[in-house]
Amino acid sequence: MKNLSQPLNLSGKIIFSCLLFFFVASMPLLATPVITIIGDNPLTHDVNTTYTDLGATAVDGNNNDITSLITVQIGVRVDIPGVYQVKYSVTDGLGNTANAIRMVLVSDRIAPVINGPATIVVCLNDFSFTEPTVSVTDNYYPTVNLTRTGSFDITVVGQYPITYTATDASGNTNVLVRTISVVDCTQTTGVAEVQKTSLGVYPNPSNGIFEVIFTGESCGRLTITDIQGRTVHSMEAATLNSGRTPINISEMPAGLYFVNFHNTTVKIAIVK
Known part of the structure; x- marks a missing residue:
């Protein structure tokens, strides 16, 4: 009978090593899952605004994606400044569990809003x-x-x-x-004064809807500019009817504007 206590020969050792390698390689890893929190941690959130968590991802010990197994507990109150937690937990198929926490700082960073005409x-x-x-x-x-x-x-x-x-x-x-x-709202407030200046607007002040009234030459470009010199309206004066034309710049903000035709400029105040 062969003595089993004798060492294995070289070929037997190789076969044994290969079997051991494949056995170990086929065993599942016993490492716990890993949770990766998406976004900042800690995270600052504005008070009285909706909190939407960015979530997390997870892999098991074999690096398999098990994100769908994550459970989330959101303990954030957005109506009261303070420090809160979002808790993540995941358990893989072997019962290994991992946990992670996101710290959420609810604070007031939003400036007040001043309401009124500028x-x-x-x-x-x-x-x-x-x-x-x-x-x-x-x-x-x-x-x-x-x-x-x-x-x-x-x-x-x-x-x-x-x-x-x-x-x-x-x-x-x-x-x-x-x-x-x-x-000075007394300047070019009506037709009588138009005869003196050859150019006028009526009514003045207005809400942005008014008439341009002029006498004499009626060929040229009429422009309306704001106080910074920017053109807000432009047209050929030849299109004016009988020396009067309606203008509508009511979309412009309240302020002082200038009606320009040739070398004559008339101020108009827009009020809201």
């Missing part, structure tokens, strides 16, 4: 004028600190900047610079 046109010496107020809304705080700086002189033609600054309790700040234009 441009106002008022007639010279109109002492009945009262500057329109502004209102402030904030995404979180019910009250916001609002300051106003600047002034205007109703007796002097000019443009006056008024600055409103709104700051909430989180330190978020927004600024509205309002321009109050004091203009």
Whole structure:
């Protein structure tokens, strides 16, 4: 009988090693799954805005995708600033479990909104004028600190900047610079004055819909420019009917505009 205690010959050792290799290679890995969180962690989110989690991916110990097996618990309150958690958990086919946590910081980063006209046109010496107020809304705080700086002189033609600054309790700040234009509304307010200037507009001020009225030469290009010199309307004067034509620039913001024809310029105030 062969002595089994004798060492295997070389060929037997090779066969044994190969069998052992294939046996080990075919065994499933015992490593736990790996969860990869998508996006920032920690993540900052604005208060009172909808939170949508970006999710995560997962692979098992054999690097197989098991993302579909992830369960998610979202414990985020968007209405109250604070630190919250989103918890991810996954279990592979062998019962190995992995967990991961995303930290979510809910905070107020949104500046208040100042509501009110940025441009106002008022007639010279109109002492009945009262500057329109502004209102402030904030995404979180019910009250916001609002300051106003600047002034205007109703007796002097000019443009006056008024600055409103709104700051909430989180330190978020927004600024509205309002321009109050004091203009001489007695210039070219009707047909009688057109005879003096050969060019006029009526009514003035207007809401952006008015007539251009002129006498004399009617051939040339008529343009309307804003206070920065930008052309907002242009047409050939030959298309005017009987020295009068309707103009509609009501889509333009309130402010001071200039009607130009040849060497004559007439101011018109657009009010809303």
